[in-house]
Amino acid sequence: xxxxxxxxxxxxxxxxxxxxxxxxxxxxxxxxxxxxxxxxxxxxxxxxxxxxxxxxxxxxxxxxxxxxxxxxxxxxxxxxxxxxxxxxxxxxxxxxxxxxxxxxxxxxxxxxxxxxxxxxxxxxxxxxxxxxxxxxxxxxxxxxxxxxxxxxxxxxxxxxxxxxxxxxxxxxxxxxxxxxxxxxxxxxxxxxxxxxxxxxxxxxx
Numbered sequence: 495x496x497x498x499x500x501x502x503x504x505x506x507x508x509x510x511x512x513x514x515x516x517x518x519x520x521x522x523x524x525x526x527x528x529x530x531x532x533x534x535x536x537x538x539x540x541x542x543x544x545x546x547x548x549x550x551x552x553x554x555x556x557x558x559x560x561x562x563x564x565x566x567x568x569x570x571x572x573x574x575x576x577x578x579x580x581x582x583x584x585x586x587x588x589x590x591x592x593x594x595x596x597x598x599x600x601x602x603x604x605x606x607x608x609x610x611x612x613x614x615x616x617x618x619x620x621x622x623x624x625x626x627x628x629x630x631x632x633x634x635x636x637x638x639x640x641x642x643x644x645x646x647x648x649x650x651x652x653x654x655x656x657x658x659x660x661x662x663x664x665x666x667x668x669x670x671x672x673x674x675x676x677x678x679x680x681x682x683x684x685x686x687x688x689x690x691x692x693x694x695x696x697x698x699x
Contacts, residue, residue: 521695523574525561526584526688527672528552531680540670540689541566568666571698576660578692579670580653581607581625586684597679602626604675607689609660612667617660622672625654659693 525540528549535551543549544565545556554560568574590598605622662668670689678685 516696516698519695519697521574521693522580523563523576523691523693523695524580524688525563525670526559526686528554529678529682529685529687531677531683536674536677538672538674539566540672542669566667566669568662568664568668570664573664573696574662574691574693576656576662576691576693578653578655579607579609579620579625580688580690580692581622582652582688582690583626584686584688586682588681588684590681594679594681598682601674601676601678601682606673606675608671608673610669610671611660611662618656620654626652653692 523541527538527540528551530551532551538551541561541563543556543561544563545558545561547565548555603621603623606619607622607625608619609617611617670691672687672689
């Protein structure tokens with residue numbers, strides 16, 4: 495069986511990408527946002543607050559558990575080609591009620607994800623429900639002796655593979671915008687929504 499070829503950033507991205515001492519990495523740029531019920535926090539941006547900076551909405555200083563990007567910009571001497579977008583959810587320690595789980599489902603259905611690159615603006619937009627794989631998600635009422643439960647007929651995906659890579663040359667500023675449509679329920683204020691940009695990272699020597 496033929497082995498799949500490893501994708502390589504085209505040299506036209508930004509010559510020269512690396513010299514003899516440089517390297518290429520299979521790399522994910524990641525960031526996470528702590529959810530917030532405040533009405534003014536409906537539109538959020540991944541990668542806008544960098545490592546070591548304080549998020550004004552959560553009032554938390556970002557550590558490596560939150561992001562590995564500094565200020566939403568590709569550094570000098572580096573370039574990336576993004577081949578996939580990952581979205582995943584990290585729950586807090588509080589148990590959720592059935593009604594709160596329904597509220598989360600409604601929030602997912604209203605939210606969108608948009609990829610923006612400086613002057614190019616919109617580079618792609620997707621519904622969060624598509625990225626999460628929630629193609630058919632409903633609440634089912636059980637019999638008199640049972641409890642209501644959720645029925646999901648889809649397969650969780652959480653990753654969007656691009657047909658065309660997204661180029662991020664050196665010094666490129668980028669954002670991934672989460673437009674929530676509606677503010678998430680206050681019960682999810684300790685939870686996180688996370689974004690990963692999967693691709694090849696070139697570093698100069």
